[in-house]
Amino acid sequence: MCDAPATGDEHVPTQCIFPEDTKYRVNLIRVPSCDEHNSKKSKCDEYLKFVLTAVGGMNELAGTIFGGSVMRSFEHCPHLTDKFTPDLQVIQAGGLETGGFTLDVPRFELSIASIVRGLYFHETGRKLLGKISGVAWGQMLTENYSKAPFLEPIGKAERDLPASYAGTNPRVLQYAFNTSKNGNTSMCRLRFYEGRPICITWKNSL
């Protein structure tokens, strides 16, 4: 993620989003990391785990983690509930009544970008230092509870650049990298717990 010398290894994605059952913790991906980025991330990782396991549409592993380690953190630190869901409310989305809360976008994107940079390094042996220009996920809604701005780029990507997913623990995370035909733009899709893909895009400096 930076040009500082590596002082250790970091799991990609963070180990905390894996079920405690060790059969889902095989062949974990590790990349070199500096101290600063390794320790800076740990608070974001807890938030990432909460967001990924709180939303619907994932496999049962997400529910098990939410009911297990996420609930234990909330019981241990009750203030976390307010911190993670400062405005939790009942909302109408897509004809359904559900719970909604404002996503801490910078924090969420930092975690997601770290995973993409780590996987990119794992796949290519090169650093992805360019600026991430977009993170889109079908679970996100605008302030007016519309999904459209997020679904459009995702739908286009699914049509134009079919994903061929990889991942050593595919029930936890699958990922796919693609580059546009003209080489200008690249994309990574992350599918956590077999849910809807999160699409991350960036421009390549040619």
Ligand SMILES: [Zn+2]
């Ligand atoms: Zn660093």
